[in-house]
Amino acid sequence: MIEAAKKNDGLSGAFLSLAAVIVALFFVFPIYWAFSQSLRNPLDTFTVAGLGIPWLHFTPTLSNWTDQLGTPETSQALINSTFISVSAAVLALVLGTSAAYAIARFRFERWKNRDITVWFLSQRVLPPVATVVPFYLTMRALGLLDTYLALILINATFVLPFVVVILRQTFLDLPVELEEAALIDGANHWGAFWRVALPLAAPSMAATGLIIFAFTWNEFLFAVTIGSDKAITVPVHIAGAIDTRGVQFWFMGVRAMTAIIPPVIIALIAQRYIVRGLTLGAVKG
Amino acid sequence: MRWTGNIRFLFLFPAVVWVLAFTVFPLGYSLYLAFFKIEQKIEVKREKVPIVDEQGKVILDDQGQARTKNVVIKQETNVATFIGAENFKRLISDPQVKEAVLVTLLFVSFAVPLELIFGFLLAILFNQHIFGRPLLRSIMILPIFATPLAVGYTFFTIFYEVGGPLAWTGIPFLSNPSGALFSVILVDIWQWTPFCFLVFLAALQSVPDELYEAAHVDGASRLAMLTQVMLPLLKPTILIVLLLRLAEALKFFDIPFSMTGGGPGVATQPFSLLAFRTGLRFFDLGYASAMAYALLAATMVVIMLFFRRLRESYD
Incomplete structure (x- = not known):
């Protein structure tokens, strides 16, 4: 669209802004609802009318938060999830970065570089239930x-x-000339990778690390299969909130928020890399 | 302009070995299991064990014999019997499998196309400079990264039919089989439309302005612009998004697990949830492995359909 068309006249601009607000509200509402529930007294859970806006529809309380965050199970789950997600991210970065460098810079005649890439990628597409x-x-x-x-x-x-x-x-996006200069200066391939390429790739590595941290944080199938007690993670902890008395919506709100907040904040930090990350590099965002 | 030299294997192999160990080996193992009937037997034995004191010395009774206590020993053993292709035959005639396949197919064929269509329409709508677009993009990231299990339980409270925020609609979101399937699809649309939107928006913005300009000068209508300029340009992106969404939708697990528990009855129990329950709740491990392989085969078909396209994008 040419600039004139891009800028919009007043009316359609207003319409678009209104549409944007409606779309945004639709996608925020469930998270807002979990938050609103977490601030309610048990009594307010089902009696609150309308959109459950704090102060307007009910008097908010932080007691659910203090109750839940104070339990050893919750802090255990938070510590476990953090430790497992960080370790898995670091491990995957160590293994994956050097493999990525090999595919980007060296030629593998027999297997073809792109087939190696697709082979790695196909691991991601496999249903985890097949290996559980x-x-x-x-x-x-x-x-x-x-x-x-x-x-x-x-x-x-x-x-x-x-x-x-x-x-x-x-x-691939880095200029190969820098590494070649290092090779001519007497560095070996390891040195060129470690001292030249790796520092330049650091921002991308950091962003990738954040995104995969969030993936591990959110993983549930294997977490519920493997970790039940000592290695309980946050999602498994949420699933345990249902007991014989039924779902306690006010505690569920707190647990849902503690699960959702870390990966969402991380995703916002790594925003610039999200499209590339989620399409496995196929679409540059 | 790519290097050779044997050091390349040193760079590549750790990750390859890792994947072989933790993906290919389990897959092979589960193919092996799929040909067995595995029964878990729990043997309970009682044994007399001498009682020891704190120093680890055996306590003797009046006659100078070691005092003993009874200890219950539980021994779990798996008995595997080779049954050939019996598990796979059972798959074909099992009514539970039939229902789970139907749920999965219904889910995939409604959720995935709607996500792509909504995401595409939103991307076109907001591919213009409007006030607050960066904020809108940030907001659209929330559903994608919100813990699916937490999302499921949150929607459980939203769809709650007594006193929930949508109770006034009178729609049986969770208690009616079709209603529950609709709800599960709705949650997936909520979670993954933003993904389609963000990817399509990124692709639209990488289209140079001159292209639109040229089409505009040629007098193309808005509809022609959409079908003759934008759609062809976005075709590769649409295919990638479709592949990723199809593959993810076949894995669909967390939302039915948390929001509906697969119910009411088995109305929202997708194939992956059935396989999980068969293997890790009822410990029918051989049969569950056969199920897993059936799902794997379905996923492979999807991958194969797109394989050529996928390879091209990694040249």
């Missing part, structure tokens, strides 16, 4: 059920394709 039973049995045989290690291993595997595919593109 054998993984469970293997971990049980090794005595690793309900351990951090088992969850770190499997999550690093799930996010590895992201690292390979995204960083491959990052390295």
